[in-house]
Amino acid sequence: MRTGLAAAAVIIAAVTGFHAAVWYSLRPEGTAPAVTERFSSLSFAPYSRDVRHPDKGPAVTAEQIRSDVEAVADHTRAIRTYSTTLGLDQIPSIAAERGLKVTVGAWIDKDEKRNALEIQNAIGLAKQNGNVEALVVGNETIFRGEKSAAEMAELIRTVKRQTNVPVTTGEIWNVWLDHPELVSASDFIAAHILPYWEGVSAEQVVDRSIDIYNRLRAAYPGKRIVIAEFGWPSAGYNRDGAIPGEIAQANVIRTFASRAEALGIEYNIIEAFDAPWKSFEGSVGQYWGVFDADRKLKFALSGPLEHRTYSRTAILALLLGIAFCLPMLGARNMTVSQGAVLSAAACGVGAWVALVVDYWATHYVTGGNYVTLVLSVVLLGPLVLVLLYRAEELSAIAFGRAPSRLVELRPRGPAARHPKVSIHIPAYREPPDMLKQTLDSVARLNWPNLECVVVVNNTPDPALVEPVRAHCETLGDRFKFLNVEKMAGFKAGALRIALEHTAPDAEIIGVIDADYMVHPDWLKDLVPVFEDPTVGLVQAPQDHRDATLSPLHEAMNAEYAGFFDIGMVQRNEEDAIVVHGTMCLIRRAAMMEAGSWSSDTICEDTDLGLSIAENGWKTHYTRTRYGWGLLPDTFQAFKKQRHRWAYGGFQIIRKHWHRFLPGGSRLTTSQRRHFLLGWVSWLGAESVGALAAILSLLFVPFVLTLGISVPAYILTLPIIMTFAAYLLHFVALYRMRVATTPLRMAGAALAAMAVQFTVAKAVLDGFRYRDLAFARTAKGGWLAGAARSFPALPEAVMGGLLLSSAILLHMTNWHWVREVDLYALALAIQSLPFVAAALIGLAEPTRLNDFASWAAARALVAAPLRRLRPAAPPAVAE
Structure with a gap:
């Protein structure tokens, strides 16, 4: 069944409907316990999304801190900081305005001068702000190898002597199990439990974290234990069975918060905001926030779990699919199955483009990612066109109508007349025996009115020239032999010279390569196509x-063979064949109107064929083999x-x-x-x-x-x-x-x-x-002996x-x-x-x-x- 405009529109609508149903059925959803009140605590780093690295400044302003405090105040009871320099010392006083408790962190590394300043500021903040409930001296300093457990224990004891608030350090949970001396020095255990880095699946994260908490409690009975960091990334790469994701993050954090509240576990979620500057922490470093970098909550704290941008991406995919389908409305004689396959491919490509757009819209593009973004557009853009073009060709051949424009499908009868055909053979340093075979095949053509012009060019060796000259003389007056020395213009130059020596009454020009042997019926079968005065060119395949x-x-x-039996046949249906010179018949008038053979390109045949088509002449193709040449000698x-x-x-x-x-x-x-x-x-x-x-x-x-x-x-x-x-x-x-x-x-x-x-x-x-x-x-084999x-x-x-x-x-x-x-x-x-x-x-x-x-x-x-x-x-x- 073939389609018209209305039928094509119905097909597009039907496939688009199926496309929409697929998106709807794949919609990611989930359920998790609600966060009944507010989080116990959130890691708080009030840096704008434009900051490259906190240590490189500039200092955080009070306005930025106050804005970020306002963003989290309704969702948490406390916040945890990690440094007291570059403006972060303003956090406790501003947090107090919204009634938030603060656990102040002092960053410790190998820079002793900065360490002293961090500690001095932390102690001062604890004395000046009543909402400071603890000091955390160092964050994973032992894990990073910048301080030993003994050094950190002594540092903690030093700080404790100067403040009345509890003092500890933040470390991965196994560091606490491995260093009892650190536990003895600290007022409480601030354990980081982040099962993502252990490759634990999202379904097992909460149970794994509670189990680790219980192990710490069993190892140090009576010691206060705080899960100082717990979280799950919303994007990034998997690590073994740990797979990040928006739904997974919401599920993990809401479930953990509910379990922790029920069990009376103190905890801190890492972190409040996504941190685009953390690109150095692998693929997930930027995506641990409960809020995104624009301070928008990434998931609801109660109710069903949904992907924030899924609906937007689905709508974009549907619109792009429809847009890619629109050219179908102008297609002629398309079958229903062909249209269905083509529109399905268009919808598939539309979905892929939508996913690319969604990826870049929901991921933080920083630094080298800009280069990646540009390259993805430049390199992957053409693939969209290529995929659609191949899908069109595949659907047309597999499900479309059979070819109807091939020459061999035209009604045949005896030729009404026999216009003169001039066969042109350019030859450059060709083996004489091979060229003789070509000339003999031309002599056997079943066409009464022809001539053959052989142009041997730039061939100084008489052994390559004279045997061909003698053979032309043997074949008779119909064969013209030309030996042109120091000729310019490559093959096109030789063909122009052949045209100059063509008989005035020749209407059709035939071109074959010097290695081709032609079938006797080549002209008998194809020249009659030129009875249609609008036909400018007829092409036969190479073999x-x-x-x-x-x-x-x-x-x-x-x-x-793939090119000649697939691409050329399909392009012929739209009168858009690629002319490839040999086995080509051209109306002389069309050739002259197009400017004859040009040396502007080294593919003079395709150049001329395109010019003929641009002038409005029709071109035709046959799949029947009428000539057989020689393949390249070597790879x-x-x-x-x-x-x-x-x-x-x-x-x-x-x-x-x-x-x-x-x-x-x-x-x-x-x-x-x-x-x-x-x-x-x-x-x-x-x-x-x-x-x-x-x-x-x-x-x-x-x-x-x-x-x-x-x-x-x-x-x-x-x-x-x-x-x-x-x-x-x-x-x-x-x-x-x-x-x-x-x-x-x-x-x-x-x-x-x-x-x-x-x-x-x-x-x-x-x-x-x-x-x-x-x-x-x-x-x-002319160069068979060459190295x-x-x-x-x-x-x-x-x-x-x-x-x-x-x-x-x-x-x-x-x-x-x-x-x-x-x-x-x-x-x-x-x-x-x-x-x-x-x-x-x-x-x-x-x-x-x-x-x-x-x-x-x-x-x-x-x-x-x-x-x-x-x-x-x-x-x-x-």
């Missing part, structure tokens, strides 16, 4: 007759050819971009979309992939040596999902459109991946160099580094952090194109690139298997 030469040749041929030649195509494509973009603007040419909207998205999908995706791999690799040393947080899942998951989409797209379309076997398909995938870095380098060269020389592709170096050294180095980094990251992921393994998996995936190139380069000169070796290996494996089969029973005589 090759030496695919059985080696596994590498077979892989290259299968890789080419190095294959890469060189792909570099030329990609660099030429970049030149074409630079030359033609203005003609894609409104009114710039006669291209239709569909043609513009196919060309633009095709360039993005090929040049852009490969370049972004290579650049992302390099940037990912550069970040590895920082993760391994400095402990800097790894890239967030929002950056690594798209790499993984894009690869999965690429595999689905590749396998599905090859299975449906390309006549090949699974083994050849695997070879094609290997060959396609192996040139990713080559394409990316070509794009880089497009920015660096305006005009690179045309590089001839070695074919026909060959390893053709994939850069790829081998990059692939090895990426793969080894992935393995190393996974093996050193001691706490099973999800983001580390996702990062490692992304690195492994990014290594595949580089590893593919290295494997091909290594295997090419070995027996692995020999069909005979594979046949012998199969026979060797099959022989013992045959002996294991039971013998057939003897026949019974009648």
Whole structure:
């Protein structure tokens, strides 16, 4: 069933409704006991979100402190501070205005001058403010290794002699168990119990914390014990089974506060406010606050638990999904299933973009994160277009209507007339025997009115020239031989010269490469298409007759076939084919209107074809093979050819971009979309992939040596999902459109991946160099005797580094952090194109690139298997 505008709108509405239902069903919710009154205490650090580090100033103002006290006053009975310098000495007096008790902290480290000032200020604050109920001298000083337990015990005793309020120090709970002398010196135990750092799951946190409290009480009966720090981060990476999250934080803190109140346990929640400046404390350092950095409560203290931004993100995802679906309204003859798949893909991409927006909106972007944010937009933005384009192609082929515009599907009959065709063959230092085969095939064409112009150019060796000249004379007057020395303009220059020597009455120009052997029916089948006066060009696919030469040749041929049987067929439906020169027939009038062959780019064929389409001429494509050439001799030649195509494509973009603007040419909207998205999908995706791999690799040393947080899942998951989409797209379309076997398909995938870095380098060269020389592709074994170096050294180095980094990251992921393994998996995936190139380069000169070796290996494996089969029973005589 095919859709119209109304049906497309119904499909979009239905899929959007399903999309909304999915978001609703996945809505995170939870329940937890209410905080009946107020928290017992909150860690209080009144720094604005713009502060880089408290020790670097400026001093906190009274206005900032008073504003923050107002924010927490209705939710806690007391606050705990950690320092008395840089303005924090104002806290007790301001807190007293709202009736809050204060536990004053004095920061202790290796700076003895500051230590003395901290202690002096703390003692003074206790004497001057009646709401100061305790002094905490040092915070995890022993755990950090900056003071010994004995030193801290003596320091505590010194402070106790100068104040009447209880004195202690803040330490992790096991430090108290390991140092009884510290307990003896302190008026009470201020234990930090933070099960996140122990990898405890959120469901077990409260029980674990109460158990630790009871262990301390059993170890020191009669001693006052305060859980001086307890909390759970609302964002960041997991640590073993400990998974941060907004719902988890609310559940843990509310449940703990309820249990602690019921058991009479004194406690302090870390902390009041998120601290964006704590980026050095790993991925969770910024997210321990009950309030966010804007002083908004992150969760309700009673009632159901809900994710604050979930609804907003869901609405954004739905709107983006609808926006990405809108182009469907202009699609012609779309089937219902095709529309459903395409709109589902659009909704999926919309959901991903919404999650990216939500991630950056709910996380604190500081320092290097700004760089990460910019790179994520620059690198991941094109992936949205690529994913949608591939989804469109996949849905169209798998669920859309069958191709209807191919030449072979047109009604056929005897030719009404026989316009003259001029076949042009440019040749540059080609093997004479190969060129003779090409000329013989042209001589056998079933077309009564043709000529052939052979242009041998820049070939000084008579051994390459004279045999071809003699063969043309043997074939008769229809074959014109030209030997042009010192010619400029590469292949386009040769074709321009051929055009100058073309018969005046020739209406159609045919172009084939010097290595092609054409089918006798090539012109008989395709020239009649030009009876339509609006047709400017007819293109036949490339194919090759030496695919059985080696596994590498077979892989290259299968890789080419994907372009000609999938992409070209689909683009032909919208009259947007990519012209690739050989096996091409062009109306002479269309060629001249487009300016003939240009040397502005090294892909003169695609350049001319696009110009013809821009002038409004129709182009047609046939999937039938009418010509067979030779594959590149080596992997190095294959890469060189792909570099030329990609660099030429970049030149074409630079030359033609203005003609894609409104009114710039006669291209239709569909043609513009196919060309633009095709360039993005090929040049852009490969370049972004290579650049992302390099940037990912550069970040590895920082993760391994400095402990800097790894890239967030929002950056690594798209790499993984894009690869999965690429595999689905590749396998599905090859299975449906390309006549090949699974083994050849695997070879094609290997060959396609192996040139990713080559394409990316070509794009880089497009920015660096305006005009690179045309590089001839070695074919026909003409350079077989030349010395060959390893053709994939850069790829081998990059692939090895990426793969080894992935393995190393996974093996050193001691706490099973999800983001580390996702990062490692992304690195492994990014290594595949580089590893593919290295494997091909290594295997090419070995027996692995020999069909005979594979046949012998199969026979060797099959022989013992045959002996294991039971013998057939003897026949019974009648």
